[in-house]
Amino acid sequence: MRRKPLNTASRSKLSKYAKPLANLAILLADAGSRLERRFWKKKLFAALAPMLEGRSDTTLMQTLDHLYSTNYRAYDELAFSIENTVESPELGQEEDILLLAAPVLAWSTYNIPSGKIEENTVAEFTALLQKNVLSDHAHLVLTNMLFSPDQLPESYTAAAELARQLGQAAIDRVKVRIDTENLPATQSFLSDVRYLIGAVSVPAGQPAFKWQVEAHSNGTLLSKEEVLTNWRLTGGQALQKIMPGCLLELMLPNGLYNACREAEKEARAYSVRASAAFLESALDVPTHKIHASVGAFVDRGEIEEYRIGFSVEGNSEIVHGVVWPLIGEEYGNEPDPVYEKDIQSEPDNPVIRSKIEALLKEVGIRQIKVLEERFPLEYCEDCGSPLYPNPEGELLHAELPEDSELPSSMHLH
Numbered sequence: 001m002r003r004k005p006l007n008t009a010s011r012s013k014l015s016k017y018a019k020p021l022a023n024l025a026i027l028l029a030d031a032g033s034r035l036e037r038r039f040w041k042k043k044l045f046a047a048l049a050p051m052l053e054g055r056s057d058t059t060l061m062q063t064l065d066h067l068y069s070t071n072y073r074a075y076d077e078l079a080f081s082i083e084n085t086v087e088s089p090e091l092g093q094e095e096d097i098l099l100l101a102a103p104v105l106a107w108s109t110y111n112i113p114s115g116k117i118e119e120n121t122v123a124e125f126t127a128l129l130q131k132n133v134l135s136d137h138a139h140l141v142l143t144n145m146l147f148s149p150d151q152l153p154e155s156y157t158a159a160a161e162l163a164r165q166l167g168q169a170a171i172d173r174v175k176v177r178i179d180t181e182n183l184p185a186t187q188s189f190l191s192d193v194r195y196l197i198g199a200v201s202v203p204a205g206q207p208a209f210k211w212q213v214e215a216h217s218n219g220t221l222l223s224k225e226e227v228l229t230n231w232r233l234t235g236g237q238a239l240q241k242i243m244p245g246c247l248l249e250l251m252l253p254n255g256l257y258n259a260c261r262e263a264e265k266e267a268r269a270y271s272v273r274a275s276a277a278f279l280e281s282a283l284d285v286p287t288h289k290i291h292a293s294v295g296a297f298v299d300r301g302e303i304e305e306y307r308i309g310f311s312v313e314g315n316s317e318i319v320h321g322v323v324w325p326l327i328g329e330e331y332g333n334e335p336d337p338v339y340e341k342d343i344q345s346e347p348d349n350p351v352i353r354s355k356i357e358a359l360l361k362e363v364g365i366r367q368i369k370v371l372e373e374r375f376p377l378e379y380c381e382d383c384g385s386p387l388y389p390n391p392e393g394e395l396l397h398a399e400l401p402e403d404s405e406l407p408s409s410m411h412l413h
């Protein structure tokens with residue numbers, strides 16, 4: 001379960017708080033039986049709960065960072081345990097809590113809405129999720145807000161605080177209203193993800209989701225796919241009302257971290273499809289005349305993401321670009337402990353690369369160039385937008401030609 005490596009390559013000694021946490025994760029990773037695993041897990045959860053309440057993000061990040069380069073299995077155990085502890089705060093003996101996210105992929109040449117949702121709409125989504133996704137034991141409290149990725153809690157402790165607040169509201173059967181006035185601004189993209197966020201409470205030990213309990217007449221359980229189909233049918237109509245002008249694809253609602261990772265993975269292919277359709281209409285160029293240049297971008301000796309630069313046949317200017325970040329287990333085999341390896345010698349990720357190629361072909365793009373060289377993660381110094389490779393392997397800013405039919409509200413980055 002590989003996650004994104006952290007942004008500081010701290011080689012310093014672990015703090016007195018980080019050290020026991022790292023040890024617990026190592027002991028858990030080395031456990032030889034289920035009995036022993038359960039023992040260490042319980043200890044680890046008990047150590048994490050007060051840290052998440054006490055705003056100890058620095059300690060958590062330092063420990064994760066240390067384990068990432070010294071004991072990968074322990075890193076994985078710790079990351080997973082932190083996520084679990086965040087999503088399911090202990091709020092008494094009688095109820096289990098899960099912080100829930102329902103992601104929706106959207107694309108539009110206008111702004112994709114985010115922010116406040118009206119009361120009656122919150123009630124409608126709550127009822128639809130309750131009916132189509134959650135078990136009859138579950139009680140759901142949704143926030144009155146459609147979150148953009150920029151507005152999701154940015155640290156583990158912030159997410160834990162939201163989980164406690166929503167979880168308590170679910171137990172008390174009261175509404176939660178978020179102050180939507182002072183939220184971070186949402187960056188505008190051609191395609192993006194939005195999230196409904198809430199908390200589910202169930203009596204301790206009871207199932208939270210339909211796929212855990214609901215059975216067909218022949219006794220087989222409802223699959224996640226069937227649950228998703230039902231949610232797409234009903235939730236899709238309701239979301240369309242608050243996201244006019246957007247093409248939507250609803251994803252399976254689940255625990256926050258799982259739902260976000262799955263949505264981020266799907267969003268990449270979604271955004272390649274959106275880009276092809278967009279370029280065809282904005283530039284009035286058939287897809288077979290569009291050229292895609294795919295490059296691998298590295299940071300600290302590891303491929304961090306692929307970037308796809310789109311240009312039009314006969315011109316090497318980049319008209320549009322898509323970033324394809326690697327997520328979770330897609331990272332390379334072992335992290336490089338020194339981060340100073342020759343950038344050119346880093347092995348490629350052939351699975352992802354061929355996935356990107358297949359997808360570009362699927363949307364009708366025939367001229368695809370996969371560049372051999374590795375690129376540094378470069379951004380525009382003025383606006384911070386990523387730079388994309390052209391067929392010659394130069395990194396360029398994406399700019400639509402001036403005569404293209406682009407709505408003025410659209411911001412191309």
Ligand SMILES: [Zn+2]
Pocket residue numbers: 380381382383384385397
């Ligand atoms: Zn710029």
